Amino acid sequence: MPLGEFELIDRFFRRPARRSPLGIGDDCALLAPAPGMQLAVSCDMLVEGRHFLSTVRPERLGHKALAVNLSDLAACGAKPLAYTLALSMPRVDEAFLAGFAAGLHALADAHEIELVGGDTTAGPLNLCITVFGEVPAGAALLRDGARPGDDLWVSHPAGEGVGGGIGDARLALEVFRGTVSLPGEDFEAVRRAMEQPQPRVALGMALRGVASAAIDVSDGLLGDLRHLLRRSGAAVARRESGTAGPGDCTLGVTLDTAALPRSVVLAARPEALQLTCLLTGGDDYELLFTAPPAARGLVERAAASATVGVRRIGRIEAAPGVHLLDAHGRPLAFEGQAFDHFRT
Incomplete structure (x- = not known):
C-alpha cells in the first residue's frame, strides 16, 4: 500500500525537535529570537522544468531547495534558525523522497537548523521552503546602503x-x-x-x-x-x-x-x-x-x-x-x- 501524507512525513521528515518545542506535529511552529534580535524570513520556490531538471539527483535537489533560501539569509547577514517545507509531487516515490530528505537534512545539519512545519500534497513537482533567521536589531545587510565610491x-x-x-x-x-x-x-x-x-x-x-x-x-x-x-x-x-x-x-x-x-x-x-x-x-x-x-x-x-x-x-x-x-x-x-x- 502506498504511503499516505502523514506516513510520508513521519518516515522522511520527522526528526527530534531542538529549536521549536512542537517539532512538525502541530498547526504552527513557535520560534523565539534571542533578545535584541530581529527575525529574518525568506521564501523561495523551485518548480521542475523551470528551476531544476528532471535528471537532477534527489539528494542534490534536497540540498539546493534549502541552499537557495539560506543564500537569502546570507545576503541579509542573518544566522539561520529553522525552516518549513511545502512539497507537491505527482505520486509518492519513496526512492526519490529518501534521497531528497537526505540532501535536505545534511545541509540543515551543517547549519544547525531544523524543519518545523510545512505541507504535502499531490500535484506537479514543486518545492517551497521558508527559512527563518535572526540578526541583531539594526545590523542586517540590506540592498539600499551602497554609496558612490564604494x-x-x-x-x-x-x-x-x-x-x-x-x-x-x-x-x-x-x-x-x-x-x-x-x-x-x-x-x-x-x-x-x-x-x-x-x-x-x-x-x-x-x-x-x-x-x-x-x-x-x-x-x-x-x-x-x-x-x-x-x-x-x-x-x-x-x-x-x-x-x-x-x-x-x-x-x-x-x-x-x-x-x-x-x-x-x-x-x-x-x-x-x-x-x-x-x-x-x-x-x-x-x-x-x-x-x-x-x-x-x-x-x-x-x-x-x-x-x-x-x-x-x-x-x-x-x-x-x-x-x-x-x-x-x-x-x-x-x-x-x-x-x-x-x-x-
Missing part, C-alpha cells in the same frame, strides 16, 4: 580552479541545452555548481558592520546588481531631496569584467560565452556586496574567517549606468539580459 565585491569558492568562480551553473545549463560540449570531469564540476550551490552564510554574518549593501546572485550578476543600484539610488535620493519614487536610481557602477572570478573550465571557453555565463548566468548564489575602500582589509579578513574567496570587481559611481570595462580598461558592449521568470 568598492563592489563578489564572493566565490575559495581557491581558483575547477569550480573556483562564478558562471559555472550557466555553463552547465548550456551543456544540457546542447550548445556546449564538455568532457566528463569538467561537466561534473560545473553541474555540481549548478545543482549544489553553497550558501555563504558565514560570510554574510562576518560582513555585518563591514559591507554597506548586499544581495545574493540568483538571477545573474548584472540583473541583481541593478536591483542593488536601484534600491541604493532611491535611498540616496531620499536623503538628498526627501523624496524618491520606486524607479528612481541615482547610482551607477564601473565593472571590471577581467576581475570576475571564473573557473579554469569556464576560462577555457570563448570570451563571449564567458561573459554570458559570468554576467547573466544566475544560479551562482554568491554574495555581491559593496563596502567603502577603507574597509578592504576588513572584507578580506571576513572572507578568510568564512573560508570563502572574495574579489573586488568594480566601483559604485554617482552617475547612473552600468559601465563595463575589458581587460585593457576599455568600454565593453554587452547586450545580455538577466533571468526573469515571466520574460524568459
Whole structure:
C-alpha cells in the first residue's frame, strides 16, 4: 500500500525537535529570537522544468531547495534558525523522497537548523521552503546602503580552479541545452555548481558592520546588481531631496569584467560565452556586496574567517549606468539580459 501524507512525513521528515518545542506535529511552529534580535524570513520556490531538471539527483535537489533560501539569509547577514517545507509531487516515490530528505537534512545539519512545519500534497513537482533567521536589531545587510565610491565585491569558492568562480551553473545549463560540449570531469564540476550551490552564510554574518549593501546572485550578476543600484539610488535620493519614487536610481557602477572570478573550465571557453555565463548566468548564489575602500582589509579578513574567496570587481559611481570595462580598461558592449521568470 502506498504511503499516505502523514506516513510520508513521519518516515522522511520527522526528526527530534531542538529549536521549536512542537517539532512538525502541530498547526504552527513557535520560534523565539534571542533578545535584541530581529527575525529574518525568506521564501523561495523551485518548480521542475523551470528551476531544476528532471535528471537532477534527489539528494542534490534536497540540498539546493534549502541552499537557495539560506543564500537569502546570507545576503541579509542573518544566522539561520529553522525552516518549513511545502512539497507537491505527482505520486509518492519513496526512492526519490529518501534521497531528497537526505540532501535536505545534511545541509540543515551543517547549519544547525531544523524543519518545523510545512505541507504535502499531490500535484506537479514543486518545492517551497521558508527559512527563518535572526540578526541583531539594526545590523542586517540590506540592498539600499551602497554609496558612490564604494568598492563592489563578489564572493566565490575559495581557491581558483575547477569550480573556483562564478558562471559555472550557466555553463552547465548550456551543456544540457546542447550548445556546449564538455568532457566528463569538467561537466561534473560545473553541474555540481549548478545543482549544489553553497550558501555563504558565514560570510554574510562576518560582513555585518563591514559591507554597506548586499544581495545574493540568483538571477545573474548584472540583473541583481541593478536591483542593488536601484534600491541604493532611491535611498540616496531620499536623503538628498526627501523624496524618491520606486524607479528612481541615482547610482551607477564601473565593472571590471577581467576581475570576475571564473573557473579554469569556464576560462577555457570563448570570451563571449564567458561573459554570458559570468554576467547573466544566475544560479551562482554568491554574495555581491559593496563596502567603502577603507574597509578592504576588513572584507578580506571576513572572507578568510568564512573560508570563502572574495574579489573586488568594480566601483559604485554617482552617475547612473552600468559601465563595463575589458581587460585593457576599455568600454565593453554587452547586450545580455538577466533571468526573469515571466520574460524568459
